[in-house]
Amino acid sequence: MPHLSSSRRRTVLKAAMATVVTGFAAPVFAADPLKIGLILPLTGPFASTGRQVEAACRLYMKQNGDSVAGRKVELIVKDDTGVAPETTKRLAQELIVQDKVSVLAGFGLTPLALAAAPVATQSRTPMIVMAAATSIVTSKSPYIVRSGFTLPQVTWPIAEWAAKNDIKSAVTLVTDYAPGLDAEKTFVSRFSGAGGKVLESLRVPLRNPDYAPFLQRAKDAKPDALFVFVPSGEGSAVMKQFSDRGLKEAGIRMIGTGDVVDDDLLESMGAVAVGVVTSFHYSAAHKSPQNQAYVDAFMKANRFRPNFHSVGGYDGMHLIYEAFGKVGAGADGDQVVAAMKGMAWTSPRGPMSIDPATRDPIQTVYVRKVEMVDGKPWSIEFEKFENVKDAGA
Numbered sequence: 001m002p003h004l005s006s007s008r009r010r011t012v013l014k015a016a017m018a019t020v021v022t023g024f025a026a027p028v029f030a031a032d033p034l035k036i037g038l039i040l041p042l043t044g045p046f047a048s049t050g051r052q053v054e055a056a057c058r059l060y061m062k063q064n065g066d067s068v069a070g071r072k073v074e075l076i077v078k079d080d081t082g083v084a085p086e087t088t089k090r091l092a093q094e095l096i097v098q099d100k101v102s103v104l105a106g107f108g109l110t111p112l113a114l115a116a117a118p119v120a121t122q123s124r125t126p127m128i129v130m131a132a133a134t135s136i137v138t139s140k141s142p143y144i145v146r147s148g149f150t151l152p153q154v155t156w157p158i159a160e161w162a163a164k165n166d167i168k169s170a171v172t173l174v175t176d177y178a179p180g181l182d183a184e185k186t187f188v189s190r191f192s193g194a195g196g197k198v199l200e201s202l203r204v205p206l207r208n209p210d211y212a213p214f215l216q217r218a219k220d221a222k223p224d225a226l227f228v229f230v231p232s233g234e235g236s237a238v239m240k241q242f243s244d245r246g247l248k249e250a251g252i253r254m255i256g257t258g259d260v261v262d263d264d265l266l267e268s269m270g271a272v273a274v275g276v277v278t279s280f281h282y283s284a285a286h287k288s289p290q291n292q293a294y295v296d297a298f299m300k301a302n303r304f305r306p307n308f309h310s311v312g313g314y315d316g317m318h319l320i321y322e323a324f325g326k327v328g329a330g331a332d333g334d335q336v337v338a339a340m341k342g343m344a345w346t347s348p349r350g351p352m353s354i355d356p357a358t359r360d361p362i363q364t365v366y367v368r369k370v371e372m373v374d375g376k377p378w379s380i381e382f383e384k385f386e387n388v389k390d391a392g393a
């Protein structure tokens with residue numbers, strides 16, 4: 001709608017949404033393309049998330065063909081810049097009303113997934129959350145299915161591991177928004193419950209974070225370990241300050257969820273990351289034939305290492321292909337979501353399934369340590385917790 005003012009455009013979109021909601025949408029014919037609206041941060045501070053998810057979705061299509069149940073699959077990719085929930089919501093509405101997508105997918109950060117949730121509900125469109133990881137996300141619409149992970153799910157294993165491995169005290173450092181608060185709450189309760197002592201809990205702003213004063217404060221508290229959660233893209237900045245402020249030399253270990261040693265950045269972090277222990281659902285170094293094939297194909301197509309968000313995208317596409325393959329091209333949103341519930345498969349990350357109760361993944365969470373292999377840092381898995389569900393926060 002290039003000639004309409006933004007308020008006029010909103011009115012038209014609202015009216016069109018109402019039409020969709022009241023059920024006068026055009027029937028789907030098998031010959032119509034199956035359009036997937038992929039909304040991702042492709043610019044701005046979280047652009048790496050979009051780059052990873054889009055690359056993985058395209059790889060999945062290249063490997064599995066571009067048609068499902070007789071419909072040609074069409075990916076429509078939109079950049080929401082990662083920091084403007086109202087933009088994400090508008091893009092979701094436009095994708096439904098103008099492009100007539102059958103599925104919404106992507107969602108790089110929790111506030112963006114929350115903004116789009118009502119659009120999925122009103123239009124009865126399956127919404128595959130590939131990256132955002134706050135526990136509450138799937139509760140915001142019955143049409144949301146998550147293909148990535150949840151923060152509580154990947155946080156408690158490192159809390160238990162730390163308490164059992166001579167870490168008696170910790171300071172927590174998280175980004176001050178929903179997933180950070182999930183991580184903080186889960187770590188504090190599980191680590192304290194296992195006998196550990198949390199000396200201080202620090203929260204860094206999401207926008208324009210300056211980690212230096214927080215890491216100085218953490219150092220001054222003299223904990224055995226610093227637990228860190230920051231969203232993907234931020235790991236290098238934290239690692240730099242950890243190194244510059246001399247926390248390692250002071251005998252403080254860095255532990256966390258795997259976001260801080262994100263495979264997208266790990267190679268460029270180099271030796272400072274060595275020794276960091278995290279718990280997570282995916283490492284590019286995961287040893288399995290499926291992952292070996294995945295990493296090889298991904299790196300050949302993209303020339304960068306796949307990270308955890310990439311498998312969120314890849315497995316999200318698997319869910320879409322399998323569900324439409326099962327219920328048929330003309331299925332409605334309710335039938336598609338029903339087909340996704342309980343679905344189980346082997347991902348590059350290991351075995352996973354969709355919890356029919358919460359629509360979150362049930363998966364293996366690994367404890368990993370960064371080690372140099374052939375001169376490059378990788379998160380090497382050495383312990384695992386199987387069939388981990390979202391624990392809530």
Ligand code: PHB
Pocket residue numbers: 108109110111131132133134179230231232259
């Ligand atoms: C989120 O906003 O939910 C989020 C983003 C990036 C992460 C983890 C969680 O690495």
